Amino acid sequence: MSKNLKATLRYAATAPSGEQIEKIKSVLCGKFGVSASDIEVEIREDSSIGGGFIVSCGNFEYDWSDAGRAKQLRSELINTRSDDTDPGRIISMFSQKVEDFDTSVGNREVGFVDWVGDGIANVTGIEHAFYGEIIEFEDGTRGMAQDIREDHIGCILFGNDAGIRQGTRAVRTYKEAGIPVGEAFIGRVVDALGMPLDGLGDIKESGYRSVEGRAPGIIERQSVNEPLQTGILSIDTMFPIGRGQRELIIGDRQTGKTSIALDTIINQKGKDVICIYVAIGQKASTVAKLVQTLKKTGAMDYTIVVSSTAADMAPLQYIAPYSGTALAEYFMLQGKAVLVVYDDLSKHAVAYRAISLLLERPPGREAYPGDVFYLHSRLLERSSKLSSELGGGSITALPIIETQAGDVSSYIPTNVISITDGQIFLESDLFFEGMRPAVNVGLSVSRVGSAAQTKAMKKAAGSIRVDLAQYREMAVFTQFSSDLDETTKNQLRHGNVLMELLKQPLEHPLSMHQQVIILVAAGSGRLDMVPVPKVRECKEKLLKFFESEHADICGELERSGEMSDQLKRRILDAVDSFMEDEKE
Numbered sequence: 001m002s003k004n005l006k007a008t009l010r011y012a013a014t015a016p017s018g019e020q021i022e023k024i025k026s027v028l029c030g031k032f033g034v035s036a037s038d039i040e041v042e043i044r045e046d047s048s049i050g051g052g053f054i055v056s057c058g059n060f061e062y063d064w065s066d067a068g069r070a071k072q073l074r075s076e077l078i079n080t081r082s083d084d085t086d087p088g089r090i091i092s093m094f095s096q097k098v099e100d101f102d103t104s105v106g107n108r109e110v111g112f113v114d115w116v117g118d119g120i121a122n123v124t125g126i127e128h129a130f131y132g133e134i135i136e137f138e139d140g141t142r143g144m145a146q147d148i149r150e151d152h153i154g155c156i157l158f159g160n161d162a163g164i165r166q167g168t169r170a171v172r173t174y175k176e177a178g179i180p181v182g183e184a185f186i187g188r189v190v191d192a193l194g195m196p197l198d199g200l201g202d203i204k205e206s207g208y209r210s211v212e213g214r215a216p217g218i219i220e221r222q223s224v225n226e227p228l229q230t231g232i233l234s235i236d237t238m239f240p241i242g243r244g245q246r247e248l249i250i251g252d253r254q255t256g257k258t259s260i261a262l263d264t265i266i267n268q269k270g271k272d273v274i275c276i277y278v279a280i281g282q283k284a285s286t287v288a289k290l291v292q293t294l295k296k297t298g299a300m301d302y303t304i305v306v307s308s309t310a311a312d313m314a315p316l317q318y319i320a321p322y323s324g325t326a327l328a329e330y331f332m333l334q335g336k337a338v339l340v341v342y343d344d345l346s347k348h349a350v351a352y353r354a355i356s357l358l359l360e361r362p363p364g365r366e367a368y369p370g371d372v373f374y375l376h377s378r379l380l381e382r383s384s385k386l387s388s389e390l391g392g393g394s395i396t397a398l399p400i401i402e403t404q405a406g407d408v409s410s411y412i413p414t415n416v417i418s419i420t421d422g423q424i425f426l427e428s429d430l431f432f433e434g435m436r437p438a439v440n441v442g443l444s445v446s447r448v449g450s451a452a453q454t455k456a457m458k459k460a461a462g463s464i465r466v467d468l469a470q471y472r473e474m475a476v477f478t479q480f481s482s483d484l485d486e487t488t489k490n491q492l493r494h495g496n497v498l499m500e501l502l503k504q505p506l507e508h509p510l511s512m513h514q515q516v517i518i519l520v521a522a523g524s525g526r527l528d529m530v531p532v533p534k535v536r537e538c539k540e541k542l543l544k545f546f547e548s549e550h551a552d553i554c555g556e557l558e559r560s561g562e563m564s565d566q567l568k569r570r571i572l573d574a575v576d577s578f579m580e581d582e583k584e
Helices: 018-032 066-078 087-100 233-238 257-266 284-296 314-332 345-358 372-380 411-419 428-432 455-461 464-478 486-501 512-523 532-549 551-560 565-583
Strands: 005-011 039-045 053-057 060-063 108-117 120-124 133-137 142-148 153-157 169-176 178-181 207-210 248-251 273-280 303-308 337-343 394-402 422-426
Touching (some): 005 018, 018 039, 153 314, 178 314, 233 464, 233 512, 248 411, 257 337, 257 422, 273 284, 273 314, 273 345, 284 303, 314 345, 345 372, 345 411, 372 394, 372 411, 394 411, 422 428, 455 512, 464 486, 464 512, 486 512, 486 532, 512 565, 532 551, 532 565, 551 565
Parallel strands (some): 248 422, 273 303, 337 394
Antiparallel strands (some): 005 053, 053 060, 060 108, 108 120, 133 142, 142 153
């Protein structure tokens, strides 16, 4: 049975000869599997293509035009970057690029926009696009194939849709959505597509990585065994985080979630850890303030900020955490340790919900689509510690989730809790009582536990969590009692001192040896007689005393990461000496 095909041939100045038309027909015959007699070619003049001609048949387009060649060459030259500043060598390099340039004319699948709005475009005519493929529109705007259906594909747009109308041409690029990566990104602020936002000029990329990468398999990983110190006493002692772990920070708004992540980044100074902070749906002023803090503390020297603010369209907010992870994977595969903060995934889920509803996907619980769990699981599963054979690099993830009135049982919080290796729950009541960071000891947990602690920290932390739990229980039962026995009074006094020691000001992370010294002193009861209002002052003086008078102890703790009974005895003797001096 014959199959009639209609093809359109557009030319600029000179109409093609009969021989040329026959050659074009033979190309179409090979592509569509029909005979030359079944192809009908309509010829028309189009001065906009500059020269040459363009053949359109069905949803495929073959471009032999001057305009098409110029566009391809321009794209090649833009993507050719060089650090060389010698004009002669630069001209030679570009000349070589032009000589070697070969146009690709075949199999460009073309469609047309059927509907556009709110960062979404529905395209008909493209039948073979794959999920995550970049689709290029007539005005240069790019989008990503997000929803593939029988009659159309739904694209999320990575730019303004003002230049896109119904009927606008859309072309497949056969490339997966990705982001440029490289060492030059360190210290920079970029958007979700890797473009600089800090006004410091272009960034020289070293490669290109897909935003949707495959998570390492079980064989490619090793167990988490190396600590990633946050510098926050309450976390490093009771809920330690290891390199390659995913620890959720969860709590109501304005309870200090970002502050914990920020202090953790600041504490990585000198520890050979690259930090990536992904801001999703934050106010631009909030991100600017955070960048200033990182610069002030010197943390920007090893940090990349990926910013997709509340002013950005939902597609850019959706892609931001995947872009941040692609950057992190570049460094992890070089054997480096990377810390990624996603602030926050609640807003990320909202952006995805907005996209899904516009793409007309059926809404489920709380209007989120059914695949919202997969949204975060495929993101966080990419965080791991690679095996030694693969270089031993790691990505540690600190996702942040905002709760409503402390409700950790709602849809998105329960999803992310089940994906991660533990959570740090920040409680509003504790925050308003002045307990900052406001970590709830009962609901917080680290599923990696002491495997992510140094031996010295493990030994020093001892029974602090049990002591605090007993104190809280005792405090509830004794608040209405006036006649207390001496043991109960001592237990309450010890608990009060511990609670005060766990309070920590912003941007003041503690080193490992400082935490061990505080824990040994508190655990032995040496600080129990200090009045609660003076505990913080006493702690500061004690640490200064050790830095000046017993630097050898501090050095030994940092070097070995272990605490022998003899070293513990020396610490306690030094604490006794300090307390004697304080009494005088």
